[in-house]
Amino acid sequence: MPESSTTIGHPVAPASRADRGPIPVVGVIGGIGGGKSSAAAALAARGAVVIDADAVGHETLRRPEVARRVAERFGPAVVAADGSIDRRALGRVVFADASARRDLESIVHPPMFEEFGRRIAEARALGEAPLIVLDAAILLEAGWDRACDAVVFVDAPREIRLDRVRRGRGWSDEDLSRREAAQWPLDRKKAGAGHVLVNDGDAARLESEIDRLMPKLIRARGS
Structure with missing residues (x-):
């Protein structure tokens, strides 16, 4: 996921502290x-424990179902020879077009946030x-x-x-x-x-x- 992508709209309200570990x-x-x-x-x-959102974004783009949706939305120009997503090519597209950036975020951000939650839960379970x-x-x-x-x-x-x-x-x-x-x-x-x-x-x-x-x-x- 490009570092400087952004979501346009209203942030979701923070969860209750009672829901946190x-x-x-x-x-x-x-x-x-x-x-x-x-x-x-x-x-x-x-x-x-540090969760690097950029690294999670890169891992998310390598998921087959995410890569497929990205390729369907942005076309073969963002697909590398090995079938993976070419992040440089994708970045050139989304940095030049706010609508394209929002479409990318709608695909990538939900699974990224799920992964954050999984890693947070894992770190809390360890309790160290x-x-x-x-x-x-x-x-x-x-x-x-x-x-x-x-x-x-x-x-x-x-x-x-x-x-x-x-x-x-x-x-x-x-x-x-x-x-x-x-x-x-x-x-x-x-x-x-x-x-x-x-x-x-x-x-x-x-x-x-x-x-x-x-x-x-x-x-x-x-x-």
């Missing part, structure tokens, strides 16, 4: 290149982690925050984010702007989070902020 689920969001995965990794180093982290760029847009007890926004200046995606993905300023346009504005995402972490390249500061925030997140289930 004893280990809090924390959604981690942020701008593209903001370093949310670094924050999630720091939480993992402190014992959290202090937190379960859902690392998902489009957590709010997709309404996946309904599975979360708390949401953390990872903040970084645009120039730092641009430098990261230039070095890591070969993107230009225009590439970043185009991908960001497919997500909610950052101020809206930040307003939808209960906590903010700064990840401006100072690794020591990020570690310190994680240590400061961790006890608050652990208490989120009872708040």
Whole structure:
């Protein structure tokens, strides 16, 4: 699933806290290149179970029934020689057409959310982690925050984010702007989070902020 896809419409209301388990689920969001995965990794180093929404999206596209529906909707141009979905080709289509993006989400998001639920239940059954982290760029847009007890926004200046995606993905300023346009504005995402972490390249500061925030997140289930 492309990182910068989004759902247009109204997010589903969060579930009642009475329906949730004893280990809090924390959604981690942020701008593209903001370093949310670094924050999630720091939480993992402190014992959290991390669910990577991008990885789940990729696995979901490999399911035969999902791949079939995607191929039926988008045609042979998005199908690789081995019959799998060509994610690059699919991304070019959906980033250029909001209607196509919504169609893709209607196919892929439901099974992704089911898989999140399965992994959350599995982690809670083990009962060993202090937190379960859902690392998902489009957590709010997709309404996946309904599975979360708390949401953390990872903040970084645009120039730092641009430098990261230039070095890591070969993107230009225009590439970043185009991908960001497919997500909610950052101020809206930040307003939808209960906590903010700064990840401006100072690794020591990020570690310190994680240590400061961790006890608050652990208490989120009872708040």
